[in-house]
Amino acid sequence: MPETFIGAPNAQSIQDVLSRYVVIGIAEGRAGPGAPMSFSQIQDLKISDSSARQLSPLAANATPAEVAQTITTLQGLARQNLGPIGQGMRWFVYDGSTIHSCQPGKLSVPYGGETYTFDTPIPGCAKP
Numbered sequence: 001m002p003e004t005f006i007g008a009p010n011a012q013s014i015q016d017v018l019s020r021y022v023v024i025g026i027a028e029g030r031a032g033p034g035a036p037m038s039f040s041q042i043q044d045l046k047i048s049d050s051s052a053r054q055l056s057p058l059a060a061n062a063t064p065a066e067v068a069q070t071i072t073t074l075q076g077l078a079r080q081n082l083g084p085i086g087q088g089m090r091w092f093v094y095d096g097s098t099i100h101s102c103q104p105g106k107l108s109v110p111y112g113g114e115t116y117t118f119d120t121p122i123p124g125c126a127k128p
Contacts, residue, residue, distance in 0.1 A: 017070040022047065022055060022096040024109065025078055025089040039088035047094060050106035055094035067093055 017023070024047065028040040048054045058067065071091050078086030099105045099120065107118040 013066055014070050014073060017067050018096075019100070020096055021058070021067060022094040022099060022107065023071065023074065024092045024094075025074060026092070026111065027085050027088040027090065028112065029085060029088050037084045037088060042090045045092045045109065045111065047092075047107060047109045049098045049108075050104075051098070052108075053098055055096070055098065058093040058095070063093065 024045065026042055026045060028042060029037045031037045046054055071093070074091065075089070078089050080086070099107055102121045105120045109116045
């Protein structure tokens with residue numbers, strides 16, 4: 001949600017990116033006794049909006065510089081706040097033209113035999 005980053009370093013750049021793209025970080029890890037966490041390789045993630053339209057992923061070789069910078073910032077925040085889980089996250093970026101965090105809608109993320117849904121507007125969202 002772009003509004004989350006008000007007051008953060010590079011806040012305007014992050015907000016601009018998150019208002020145009022959907023960015024999802026996902027990790028699937030296992031901890032063994034006395035061993036560091038191991039993470040599954042997540043190759044693909046298909047998500048859809050409230051109309052069941054699949055969002056288009058950005059190709060890694062076509063990622064704009066400001067998106068790459070935002071992912072780097074989010075990776076740093078995830079590592080700092082989630083430790084090993086944050087370090088094991090894989091990031092996906094999609095065209096966000098059919099969904100916005102402050103407008104009515106839904107995001108569906110099928111993964112691991114489950115479908116995770118996120119309704120918008122997100123509580124606490126500032127209306128655009």
